[in-house]
Amino acid sequence: MNDLAIFAGNSNPVLAKKICDYLDVSLGKAKVKTFSDGEIQIEIDENVRLKDVFIVQSVCSPVNDNLVELLLMIDAFKRSSASRITAVMPYYGYARQDKKVAPRVPISAKLVADLLTVAGANRIITMDLHAVQIQGFFNIPVDNLFAAPVILNYIKNNFDDNLSIVSPDTGGTERARAFAKRMNAALAIIDKRRYAPNKAKAMAVIGDVDKKIAVILDDMVDTAGTLTEAAGAIIKNGAKEIHACCSHPVLSGPAIDRIAASALKSLVVTDTIPLSGKAVACDKIKVLSIANLVGEAIIRSHRGDSVTSLFV
Numbered sequence: 001m002n003d004l005a006i007f008a009g010n011s012n013p014v015l016a017k018k019i020c021d022y023l024d025v026s027l028g029k030a031k032v033k034t035f036s037d038g039e040i041q042i043e044i045d046e047n048v049r050l051k052d053v054f055i056v057q058s059v060c061s062p063v064n065d066n067l068v069e070l071l072l073m074i075d076a077f078k079r080s081s082a083s084r085i086t087a088v089m090p091y092y093g094y095a096r097q098d099k100k101v102a103p104r105v106p107i108s109a110k111l112v113a114d115l116l117t118v119a120g121a122n123r124i125i126t127m128d129l130h131a132v133q134i135q136g137f138f139n140i141p142v143d144n145l146f147a148a149p150v151i152l153n154y155i156k157n158n159f160d161d162n163l164s165i166v167s168p169d170t171g172g173t174e175r176a177r178a179f180a181k182r183m184n185a186a187l188a189i190i191d192k193r194r195y196a197p198n199k200a201k202a203m204a205v206i207g208d209v210d211k212k213i214a215v216i217l218d219d220m221v222d223t224a225g226t227l228t229e230a231a232g233a234i235i236k237n238g239a240k241e242i243h244a245c246c247s248h249p250v251l252s253g254p255a256i257d258r259i260a261a262s263a264l265k266s267l268v269v270t271d272t273i274p275l276s277g278k279a280v281a282c283d284k285i286k287v288l289s290i291a292n293l294v295g296e297a298i299i300r301s302h303r304g305d306s307v308t309s310l311f312v
Contacts, residue, residue: 011058125297
């Protein structure tokens with residue numbers, strides 16, 4: 001694999017190192033710094049001419065800094081004559097802005113796709129896109145992986161058979177149904193009404209949660225308003241205990257305080273986004289690694305093998 005090179009920005013270096021450990025390769029040498037005026041400086045410290053380059057960078061907080069880092073790294077590799085450049089984005093920032101929800105607003109997820117393509121990315125590897133149709137915003141190949149195998153394995157090993165898989169809103173019903181089918185578990189859906197951005201009110205529970213272990217399943221947890229409202233509604237409907245699983249622990253604003261004060265016994269997340277601040281010390285949060293899954297996608301992409309079996 002002499003022509004394979006993996007580099008990382010500053011957003012998630014721990015995940016990048018785990019991916020390299022799985023692949024038994026060294027992380028590429030690059031300087032990713034910030035000038036005193038806030039501009040980002042990129043300098044690649046090794047030869048990448050004709051190499052297959054993968055850049056591991058989650059577009060998480062600080063979102064704009066991490067996005068610009070990724071764009072500048074792509075441009076640096078393009079100008080260094082890399083044979084192919086793949087942006088490995090475990091978390092795709094701006095994914096929730098995938099359509100016009102009001103007059104005179106941008107479709108930010110599409111703009112990010114254009115920026116990545118114009119910068120010089122030849123392929124995108126990402127995970128659990130908030131809206132799968134974002135793949136159609138690109139004119140280059142996009143591999144949208146799913147954290148489901150990692151989360152399913154955790155649920156099977158840590159909970160008994162008296163389960164109810166809960167979608168916190170109607171948009172996540174398909175995901176929850178797929179999990180419930182594989183676990184031979186009950187299915188429930190929260191009827192949620194959103195009255196402002198990042199503000200939601202859970203209204204009713206549709207399905208069976210009485211005397212069951214309820215597992216709320218979502219793609220991300222941001223301010224945790226939806227999650228904690230759902231937990232409150234579920235406990236009122238007779239659930240024995242409540243847990244939650246998500247791929248992307250955004251955990252902004254009052255999220256940790258809400259989770260700590262909620263009826264949730266645990267929140268299982270993956271390391272697509274590194275924990276910071278209060279989240280690190282929160283004993284309700286359990287982190288699973290998706291490094292092996294992403295590493296497998298990278299090596300299959302590099303070798304030209306099929307990655308279809310990873311899309312489960």
